[in-house]
Amino acid sequence: MSNKINRRDFIKLTVAGVAVLAVPQIIRQAQALDTLTPNGRQWAMVIDQSKCTGCGYCTLACRAHNDIPPEISWNVVTKTGTVGAQDVYIARPCMQCAHAPCVDVCPVKASTYRPDGIVQMDYDRCIGCRYCEIACPYGARSFNWKQFDGPNPSVPQWGQPEVARRPRGVVEKCSFCYQRIDRGLALGFKPGIDEDATPACVVACPVGARQFGDLNDPESNVSKLLKGRTSYRLREDLGTLPHVYYLPATEEAHS
Amino acid sequence: MKIKLPKIRSLKIRLPQFTLWTGWILGLAIFLTAGATAGVMVLWKGLSLTNLTDLVPWGLWITIDLSSIAISAGAFSLCAVVYLLGLKRFEPVARTATFIGLIGYTMAVLTLLLDIGRPDRFWHSMIYWNEHSLLWEVTMCVTLYLGVLILEALPIFARFEWLRSHLPKLAEKMSQAHRLAPYLAIAGLVLSMLHQSSLGALYGVLKARPLWYRPDISVLFIISAIAAGMALTVLASMVSARLTKNANVDNNLLDRVAYIIGWVLVVYLYFRFWDALAMTYTYEPGRTEGLQLLTGGVLSFNFWIGEILLGAVVPILLLLNKKTRSLPLWRMLAMILVVGGVVAYRWDTNLSGLLIYLSYLPGEPAMAYAAYHPSLIEFLAGGGIVSYGLLAFSLGVRYLKVVDHNVVKVHEVEAKVIEAIPVPGD
Numbered sequence: 001m002s003n004k005i006n007r008r009d010f011i012k013l014t015v016a017g018v019a020v021l022a023v024p025q026i027i028r029q030a031q032a033l034d035t036l037t038p039n040g041r042q043w044a045m046v047i048d049q050s051k052c053t054g055c056g057y058c059t060l061a062c063r064a065h066n067d068i069p070p071e072i073s074w075n076v077v078t079k080t081g082t083v084g085a086q087d088v089y090i091a092r093p094c095m096q097c098a099h100a101p102c103v104d105v106c107p108v109k110a111s112t113y114r115p116d117g118i119v120q121m122d123y124d125r126c127i128g129c130r131y132c133e134i135a136c137p138y139g140a141r142s143f144n145w146k147q148f149d150g151p152n153p154s155v156p157q158w159g160q161p162e163v164a165r166r167p168r169g170v171v172e173k174c175s176f177c178y179q180r181i182d183r184g185l186a187l188g189f190k191p192g193i194d195e196d197a198t199p200a201c202v203v204a205c206p207v208g209a210r211q212f213g214d215l216n217d218p219e220s221n222v223s224k225l226l227k228g229r230t231s232y233r234l235r236e237d238l239g240t241l242p243h244v245y246y247l248p249a250t251e252e253a254h255s
Numbered sequence: 256m257k258i259k260l261p262k263i264r265s266l267k268i269r270l271p272q273f274t275l276w277t278g279w280i281l282g283l284a285i286f287l288t289a290g291a292t293a294g295v296m297v298l299w300k301g302l303s304l305t306n307l308t309d310l311v312p313w314g315l316w317i318t319i320d321l322s323s324i325a326i327s328a329g330a331f332s333l334c335a336v337v338y339l340l341g342l343k344r345f346e347p348v349a350r351t352a353t354f355i356g357l358i359g360y361t362m363a364v365l366t367l368l369l370d371i372g373r374p375d376r377f378w379h380s381m382i383y384w385n386e387h388s389l390l391w392e393v394t395m396c397v398t399l400y401l402g403v404l405i406l407e408a409l410p411i412f413a414r415f416e417w418l419r420s421h422l423p424k425l426a427e428k429m430s431q432a433h434r435l436a437p438y439l440a441i442a443g444l445v446l447s448m449l450h451q452s453s454l455g456a457l458y459g460v461l462k463a464r465p466l467w468y469r470p471d472i473s474v475l476f477i478i479s480a481i482a483a484g485m486a487l488t489v490l491a492s493m494v495s496a497r498l499t500k501n502a503n504v505d506n507n508l509l510d511r512v513a514y515i516i517g518w519v520l521v522v523y524l525y526f527r528f529w530d531a532l533a534m535t536y537t538y539e540p541g542r543t544e545g546l547q548l549l550t551g552g553v554l555s556f557n558f559w560i561g562e563i564l565l566g567a568v569v570p571i572l573l574l575l576n577k578k579t580r581s582l583p584l585w586r587m588l589a590m591i592l593v594v595g596g597v598v599a600y601r602w603d604t605n606l607s608g609l610l611i612y613l614s615y616l617p618g619e620p621a622m623a624y625a626a627y628h629p630s631l632i633e634f635l636a637g638g639g640i641v642s643y644g645l646l647a648f649s650l651g652v653r654y655l656k657v658v659d660h661n662v663v664k665v666h667e668v669e670a671k672v673i674e675a676i677p678v679p680g681d
Contacts, residue, residue, distance in 0.1 A: 006339060010441050017445055024386040080616055090616060101463060107391035108379040127379050128302075128372020130312035131390050137463035138615045143312060143372065146303035168301045169372025234615045238462050246617070 041116045042215040042243070043176055043191065045202070046222045046231070047091055049249040051209035054079060054089035061204030062093075063154035065177065067161035070153060072142040074174035075201055088249045091210075093201065094119065094140040094174035095234060095242030102132035102141065102173075117243055118176045126170040133171055137235050138242075141173045176212075177201075192221055215243070275498065279649065283642045290639010293632045297369055306630040311609045315629040316370040319637050321454055321601040322483075323362040323644070324397070325476070326594060329484030330356025330404060331440075331447035333512075338440035347505070347660040348512055352488040354411055354657040357404045358647045360397065362640050369636055389457040396450030403443050406432055414655050452477040458608060466545030467608040471530040475600075478526065482519040483597035485512055486570075490590035491648060493583060495658045502658035506583075513586050516593060517574030524567045540620040541613045548607050557599050566596015 054077055062068065062075045077091045100119050103111045110126040111119060133141045147168040155161055162179060166172045177199035184190075184197020191197040192213035202210040213220035222245070225231075231245040297304055307314050329352035336342050337349045368374045380394040412418070413429035455476030458467040489509050495502035534546050549558040573579045573589035580586055606627065614621040629637075651657040 006437055006441065009438075010339070010444070013441060013445055017449070021386065021392070024384075078616065080618075092615065101461065104387050105390060105460070106385055107388045107394055108376075108383045109385040110379075110383075125376070125379060125383060126373065127376045129370075129390060130372070131388075131457075133309060133312050134609070135461050135463055137613070139309070139612075142309050143302075145307075146301050167373075171372075232617065234617065248617075 040216070043096070043116050043118060043181065044213065044215045044222050044243045044245060045093065045096075045176070045199070046211040046225050046245045046247060048209045048211070048225075048247040049088055049090060050083075050247065051207045052077075052089045052091060052249075053207055053209075054087060055206065057204045057206055058091055058201035058210065060154060061200040062174070063152070064156060064159065065161060065200035066163045066175070067152055067155065067165045068172075069144070069148035071145075072172065074140075074142075074172070076139075083249045084251055086249065090246070091201075092138060092140065092234070093244060094176070095138050095240065095244045096176055098241035098243065099239060101135040101137065101238075101240065105131045105135045107131065114178065116178075116181075118178050118181075119173075120175065120178065121171070121173060123164075123166050123170050123172070128169040128171065130171060137238055137240065141171050143171050144168050276653075280646070283646045283649070286638050286642035287646065288639075289635045290637075290642060293635035294369055294639060297632060297636060298374065302370075302372060304630065304632045306628055306633065308625070308627070310612060310625040311606070311627040313370075313605055313609065314627055315633045315637050316366050317605055318598065318602040319640060320363045320366040320370065321605070322598045323359040323366070323640075324451065324454060325480035325483045325597050325601065326487040327356035327359030327363075327484055328447065328451055328477075328480035329486075329488040330359075330407070331400075331443040332481045332484060333488065334407065334436070334440040335444045338437040339444065344508065345512070348488060348492070348508055350411060350659075351492050351657050352484065353404065353407045354651050354655070355488055355491060355648065356484070357401075357408045358644050358651075360401045360404055361647075362644045363397065364401070365640050365643070366637075389453050389460060393450045393453050393457060396446045396453070400443060400446040400450065403439050403446065406435060407439050407443070411651075411655050411657060416654065448477065451480045455604075458604060461608075463613070464608045465539055465541035465613065466534075466611065467604075468542075469530070469534070471526065472604065475523065475526055475530060478519060478523040479597045479600055482516050482523060483594050485516050485519070486590040486593035489513055489516070490587060490594065492658045492660075493587050493590070495652045497583075499652060501653050501656060503661055504658060505660035508660060509586070510581060513574050513580050513589070516590075517571055517580070520567050520571045520574070520593065524563075524571065527563075527567070541611060541622065544622050545607050545611045548610060549603060553610070554603050554607055557603050561599035562596050562603060565592045566599055570596070 056077050059073060059075045059077055063073070066074060068074055075091060075093045077089055080088050080090050082088060096117060096119050098113075098117065100111070100113070103113060103119060107129060108125055108127055110122045111132055112122070114120050128143065130143055133143060144166055145168075148165060152161070163175075180199060181191045181197055184194060187196070189197035192202070192211065195203045198212050199210075202212045211221050211225055213222035215223060215226075217223060225247065226245055229247050231247050233242045233245055236242075305314070305316075330349075333345055333349035333352040337346050368377060371377065380391050381398065385391045409429040409432035413426045415426070418429075419426045452473035455472035455474070458464070459469060459472045462468050489512050492502065492504050492509060496504040531546070534542055548554050570589040570592045573585055573592075579589075610625050610627065612623055612625065614623060648657070
């Protein structure tokens with residue numbers, strides 16, 4: 001055995017190693033491009049800031065429906081300023097990005113894209129490394145630092161959560177209430193139109209500031225809204241392609 | 256019936272003589288017990304016992320994790336020097352470095368098990384691959400490299416007296432693993448180059464964190480790790496040789512390694528300079544503020560004194576100057592500074608990106624500052640892990656003679672390999 005063979009082996013190994021790492025990567029990139037133009041449904045949320053009054057019902061409905069512990073919020077409402085005499089608020093669910101940093105960084109594929117564009121968390125797979133939390137530009141992810149026991153103060157007496165409580169040690173986030181969408185579709189309902197197939201926050205909003213629907217359907221309420229009005233998404237510069245759109249509060253929109 | 260009473264004299268407790276060794280082991284045992292207690296409490300009660308938050312989810316333990324991987328880098332770099340460059344004379348130092356590497360990686364694994372929310376699912380990354388995740392790649396490389404290190408360390412464990420007298424055949428088999436050394440050195444080099452730098456890239460790929468989002472951290476991580484890994488090897492060898500007869504060192508050899516470390520630090524400081532300077536060219540929201548945290552904010556003492564002055568400039572002067580380098584005390588001081596500087600660098604890198612975060616709100620990017628001070632539990636568990644490392648090394652010095660530069664008996668196989676390799680500079 002001579003030095004020459006060692007060096008050749010080294011080069012071979014390096015090439016093989018790079019190939020092993022690169023090939024699945026290229027395949028994945030190709031698949032990711034597919035998810036940008038899916039043939040099926042593409043769920044999206046449109047939040048109209050000119051209507052939002054900052055009442056926080058969306059957050060409450062979300063808490064009750066998804067059994068969220070008091071320290072965590074999947075949907076944060078913040079006051080951002082004023083337009084005219086009106087206070088302007090911004091509600092932030094998970095953006096369900098088409099290029100989600102959390103999906104990229106998860107070491108165990110606990111965060112994945114559903115075919116309908118929703119970024120799904122597998123709570124049975126998450127190891128609680130919190131890398132996704134650090135990678136998310138929207139602060140949409142929260143870690144379960146302790147076990148949440150006992151009754152949830154946000155859940156009213158006349159109803160019960162529809163989602164299983166997450167265990168200690170995993171990261172959780174907004175899911176666009178896909179359990180409602182899936183169940184609703186199975187029953188023949190139309191998400192965004194029929195309340196039983198629509199995310200809890202959209203249903204609970206008393207002023208109709210939140211709309212939900214299929215971006216791939218030109219006749220859906222979200223498609224029509226986005227076509228008719230100026231909209232923006234959060235941190236568009238990052239290229240994450242969020243599926244939550246905002247209609248800004250303007251002087252005309254209020255009047 | 257007559258009961259035979261034991262003689263009172265045999266009940267007399269004979270205290271072992273108090274020596275430096277027993278005192279050292281006793282001290283470590285106290286820290287280990289405290290650390291183990293803290294660890295059990297964390298596993299039982301959860302990470303709410305730490306001061307980590309959703310804004311700063313990685314803290315002291317990640318620093319220990321990154322640092323123990325970094326100080327293990329002596330293993331791959333010195334093994335590459337011996338088996339790939341063919342500089343056979345460094346073989347005894349590479350042995351020490353391999354043993355330190357094995358300890359460092361087990362320390363990292365222990366820390367990670369504490370730090371993840373679901374330690375019971377640690378194996379998930381082996382089953383559910385996300386090839387796009389740098390953390391996945393790091394986990395795979397660390398696991399594979401731990402295997403390489405175990406194979407590399409088999410001949411070291413074969414030197415255990417008890418094993419040689421009780422299971423001579425097994426000991427013989429274990430020492431034959433030496434045959435694999437050149438192949439293991441290649442595997443170690445590939446895996447280490449990958450994951451040592453990926454630990455930096457792990458931060459570098461995060462677009463949400465402008466301070467980290469740059470290509471240089473990966474390069475800086477591997478260069479600083481090579482310096483720190485070799486420095487700890489030299490330091491541990493020298494300290495052991497001073498304290499116990501079980502260790503003996505070849506001063507000229509360590510002098511050579513120390514000289515190499517000096518130049519590695521020059522390369523590191525050069526890259527570090529341009530990396531830092533490039534960030535000042537323009538205002539970039541989040542990045543500029545993060546840099547200010549380092550150069551003038553809460554981390555500025557760590558940065559200027561810990562990382563740059565004591566961690567790089569002073570050791571460069573001490574190590575490239577023949578006079579100071581050949582004086583054992585100065586050389587040891589330089590080694591301590593190098594290791595400390597790299598630990599400070601890991602701590603600062605992690606925190607500088609986390610303490611500042613950009614708001615997602617529309618319009619002008621707003622900055623917010625978070626705070627983090629490790630809790631007592633974090634310190635105790637971290638201290639326990641460090642004392643485990645020190646204990647393992649001390650036992651290695653005493654029973655496995657991991658610091659022994661007088662080993663002339665080189666394996667026949669290895670001797671052949673090395674004869675075939677032209678030694679540059681000879």
